[in-house]
Amino acid sequence: MQAVFLLILIGVGLLSGAAIAYVIGAASIMTFILGGHANFMAALPQRLFSQLDVFAFLAMPLFIFAGDLMNRGGIASALIDFSMSLLGRVKGGLGHVNILTSVFFAGVSGSAVSDAAALGNSLVPEMQKRGYSLDYAVAITGASSIIGPIIPPSSILIFYGALMNTSVTALFAAGVVPGLLLAAVLMVMNAFYAWRDDHPGGGDPSTIPPIKKSFLRALPAMTLPIIILGGTLFGIMTPAEAAAVAVGAALIIGFSYRKLDLDAVRQSAIRTAVLLGALFIILCAISTFSYIAALDRLPQAIAAQITEWGLGPLQYLMLVNVVFLIAGMAMDVKAAVALFAPIFVPVALAMGIDPVHLGIVICFNISTGLLSPPIGGVLLILATTCNINYWRLIRATLPFFFAEVALLIVLTFFPAISLALPHALGLS
Numbered sequence: 001m002q003a004v005f006l007l008i009l010i011g012v013g014l015l016s017g018a019a020i021a022y023v024i025g026a027a028s029i030m031t032f033i034l035g036g037h038a039n040f041m042a043a044l045p046q047r048l049f050s051q052l053d054v055f056a057f058l059a060m061p062l063f064i065f066a067g068d069l070m071n072r073g074g075i076a077s078a079l080i081d082f083s084m085s086l087l088g089r090v091k092g093g094l095g096h097v098n099i100l101t102s103v104f105f106a107g108v109s110g111s112a113v114s115d116a117a118a119l120g121n122s123l124v125p126e127m128q129k130r131g132y133s134l135d136y137a138v139a140i141t142g143a144s145s146i147i148g149p150i151i152p153p154s155s156i157l158i159f160y161g162a163l164m165n166t167s168v169t170a171l172f173a174a175g176v177v178p179g180l181l182l183a184a185v186l187m188v189m190n191a192f193y194a195w196r197d198d199h200p201g202g203g204d205p206s207t208i209p210p211i212k213k214s215f216l217r218a219l220p221a222m223t224l225p226i227i228i229l230g231g232t233l234f235g236i237m238t239p240a241e242a243a244a245v246a247v248g249a250a251l252i253i254g255f256s257y258r259k260l261d262l263d264a265v266r267q268s269a270i271r272t273a274v275l276l277g278a279l280f281i282i283l284c285a286i287s288t289f290s291y292i293a294a295l296d297r298l299p300q301a302i303a304a305q306i307t308e309w310g311l312g313p314l315q316y317l318m319l320v321n322v323v324f325l326i327a328g329m330a331m332d333v334k335a336a337v338a339l340f341a342p343i344f345v346p347v348a349l350a351m352g353i354d355p356v357h358l359g360i361v362i363c364f365n366i367s368t369g370l371l372s373p374p375i376g377g378v379l380l381i382l383a384t385t386c387n388i389n390y391w392r393l394i395r396a397t398l399p400f401f402f403a404e405v406a407l408l409i410v411l412t413f414f415p416a417i418s419l420a421l422p423h424a425l426g427l428s
Contacts, residue, residue, distance in 0.1 A: 021278075024339065025285035028292050037295055048287050052280065057162045061276050062243030063153050064111075066250045068268040071114050073254025075221045079104040080123055082218035085211040092194025094127045095140050099186045102144035104222060106151035106179060112370050115145040116378045120385035131200040135396040136193065138386045142371055142378045142393070143400030144186055149333070149367040151179030153228050153246065156363050158239060159334050164345050168239045169232050170356045170427040171363075174418045176229075178364060178411055185407055189400065220253045233425055279334060286338040293343065303347045313351045317358075317412050320344050321365055325405070328369015333377070336366055356422055357415040364411060368404045371397055 009027035032041050079101050087096040098119060105115050119141045127137035149156045152172035161168035193199065228246055231237035237245065254260030306316060323344065327336040341362065348358050370378040373394050383390045411417055 021281045021285040021335075023285075024282075024289050028285070028288040031292050035292070035296070037292065040291070040295060044288065044291065047291055048284050052283060052287075057158075059153075059168070059239040059243040060155055060158050060162070060279075061272055062240065062247050063155055063158065064275055065268060065272040066243065066246035067111055067114055067155075068271055069247065069250035069254055069260065069265065070221070071118055072260060072264045072268060073250060074257040074259030075105070075253065077122060078214075078218040078221055078257065080119075081209040081214040082211075082222075085209045085214040089208060092190055092199040094123070094130055094132065095136075095190035095194060095199065096187055098123055098127070098137075098140050099144040099147075099183050099190065102147045103151065103180070103183050104218070104225075106148040106154075106225075111155060112145040112148040112367060112378050113381055115148040116142055116381045117385060119145070120382050124382075124386050134386065134388055135392065136197075136199075138382050138388055138393055139396035139400060140186070140190060142382050142397050143404070144183070145378050146367050146371060146404060147179050147182055147186075150175045150182060150360075150364055151225075152176065152232075153225070153239070153242065154363070156333055156337065156367065157359070160337055160341065160359050160363055163338060164341055164355070164359065166355045166359050167427060169235075170422045171359050172229060172239070173233055173422040173425055173427050174356050174360045175363075176421055177417055178360060178407075181417065182404065182407060185403055186400065189403060220249070220256070224249050224253070233427070282332075282335050283338060286335075286342075289339065290342045302343065303350060306347060306351075313348075313353050314413065316348060316351060317353065317361065318409075320348065320358075321361070321408065321412060324362055324365040325369060325372075328366040329372045329376070331369075333366050333370065336369070337362065354415060354419060356427075357418050360418040361408070361412050364408055368401070368408060371401050371404065 009023075009030060029041075032038055080097065083097040083100040083104065084094075087093045087100060090096065101119060101123065102115055105118065120138070124134070124137045124141055128134055148154070152175050154172070154175060157171040157175055158168050160166065161171050224246060227249070228237075228242045231245070232239055232242050251260070251265070254264075306319075311319065323340060324336065327340055331339070345355075345358065345362075349355055370376060373379070376394070379390065379393055379397065382388070383393050
C-alpha cells in the first residue's frame, strides 16, 4: 500500500512539471515518514554513499568528457568527409553517409544527443543543399543518432551496468551487433526512400572528398573506438582506464585538428561537471526510492503478481518493453533506467533471463524513447538546431521509430543476436 502511495506521489509530482530528482526524493521521504519507517532514515546516508561508491561509475564522467571534447575538436567533420568519400556517389548517398557517420561517431561519443547535435549542424544543411527535404534530412539524422547509445563506448550501458551490477565489458560486447544491425535496417529504409522519392545522388564528383586524404584525416578518430573496445573486451583495460585513454586521445586529436583550444577544454569540463551534478542528484533520489521500495517489498509484490498472471520470461520481457518504452517517451533516459530497472530487473533475473541480454534490451528500448514524443530528447535538439516544427518532425520520424521498435522486438525474442559476441569472448 505504501508503494502505491509512493508511486502516486511521484506521478502527481512529474505531471506538475517539477524536477524529477526533487519529486522522487521528496515523495520517498514523505513515504518514509507517513509509512512509519522514519527510524530507517538513519541508515539512508550510508546507503546513498554505498550506491554511488561503484568503480564502474568512474568511467562515465570520463567518457562524457571525452565525447564533448571530440564534438568540439572537429571529429564530426572528419568522419563526415570519410563517409562521404565512401558513399557520397550513390543514389541517396547522403542518407547513407548520415547513418555511417553515426556508426563512427557512436564509437567516439556514445551519446545520441551529441550525435544529433553534431550532424544536425553539419550534415542536414548539406542534405538540403543537395535536394533532400528538410523533413527527411532531420528524420534520418534523428533515427541514426540512436545508434550512439548502443555501440560502445556508451554512457547508458556504463550507467546500467554500474546500477544493476552487470559486467560493463559484457554489455559493451553485446551492444556491437544490435548497433550494426540498427545501422543496416536504417540503410535499407534509406535505400527504399531514395528509390521511391527519387533522392539525389552524390552530385558533383568534385565535391566528394578523396578517399585517401579523408581516410588519413579520420583515422585517429576511427582508431580510438577500436583501442577502447579491444582494450576492454580482451582485458587489457578496465572501462574506467579506457575512458581515461579516451580523454587523452580526444585532447591529442582535437589539438592536432586545430579545432580545440584551452577555452574549449574548460567549457567541456564545466559541461561535464554540470551533467554529472544533475545525474548524481537523480541517483541519490532514486537510491532513496529504492530503499523504501525494498522495505515495502515492492519487487516481491511485482514477482507475485507476475506469477499470478502466469507470465513466462518472454511475456515478462514484452511487459518490461512496454513500461520502458512509455517511460522513455516522458523521462530522461538515465532517470528512467534508475527509476524502473531496480523494480523490474530483479524479477527478470529470478525468471532466468540473461542479465546482459536484459541490459541490452532495456538500453535499446529506452534509447528509442529519445525519438518519440512528448519529451524525445533527440527530437527537441533537432527541432531547435534545424529550425523545424516539433510536430512536423515527429510525423517525419514515425516510420523510423516503428522500424526501431520492430528491431527491439526481434532483439527481445532472439537473445543470441546480443549474446553471440559476449559468448564468443567468454564474457557471458
